[in-house]
Amino acid sequence: MIKHPGRTKTLTSILSIATIGAALSLSMGTAFAEEKANDKNVTEDQILRALAPEKKPLTRGLSVGQPQVDPAAAAAEGQIVQKVRGRLTRSLSVSEREEIADLVKNKPKIDLEITFDYNSAEISSKSLPSVQALGRALSNSDLKGSTFVVAGHTDATGGEAYNQDLSERRADSIKRYLVLRYGINGADLVAVGYGRSKLKDPNQPMAEANRRVQVVNMENKATASK
Known part of the structure; x- marks a missing residue:
């Protein structure tokens, strides 16, 4: 060959x-x-911009064409916020959860795609950068001292009671991390779970977008503990 x-x-x-x-x-x-x-990981700057409170005039004469603050409505809102501040997540009733959901509709908010270990409230390692960015943002002087709602949501997989419990444990997990790691006042963080009741994408109930943590700035530094 x-x-x-x-x-x-x-x-x-x-x-x-x-x-x-x-x-x-x-x-x-x-x-x-x-x-x-x-x-999917957000930055501190993105969170700061999303949660920045909108400046609203107190009287109609100060600015034309901008939304005005209703003192009576603001007072009622403050009472609700004070009622839930410092409460344990599991102690919130269905009606209180709905009151909170109604209050946050027009507040500055951001949805964070924070993933957890399967059937667990342990924050996954790939989502830690987003949670750490949140901690830095809430510690920033522009936001520090306000009351924030930390709302846990799931997709539609599984039963209602299971998802409600899971969303509460996950909201608590985020709150606990922010308190322990960044020294944020626990009373300034209202953790609430909504399970599968408020899907972000109801047309795709099993979609990943539904599994999220929403953070809302209640814009009430005057009533929050500094």
Whole structure:
């Protein structure tokens, strides 16, 4: 049998190039996947902008065309906030949860896609950057001292009671992390669970977007403990 050194060398080179190409492709694919995963993590600046309170005039004469503050409504809202401040998540009644849900509709808010370990309230390692960014934002002088609602939501998988319990435990987990890691006053964080009752995407009840933690600025530094 006649050997062809040149042909063998060429074949070896081709195989080497193919191997390198496959490795590069795998590496780029992994990097792309990591980049996509990190896209879900928010920054401190993004949270600060989302939760920044809107400046509203106190009287109609101060500004034309802007929403006005109703003193009676503001007082009633303050009473509700004071009623739930410092309460344990599980102590909130259904009616109180709905009162909170109604109050936050027009407040500055942000939805964070914070994932947890399966059937657990343990924050996943890939979501820690978002929770840490939240801690830094709530410690910022622009936000510190306000009352914030930390609302846990699930998708529609599983029973109602199961999801309600899970959402409460997960909201508590975020609150506990912020208190222990960033020294935020626990009374300034109202943790509430809504289970599967308030889906972000009701047309896709099992969608990942429904599994979220919503943080809302109640804009009441005057009544919050500093």
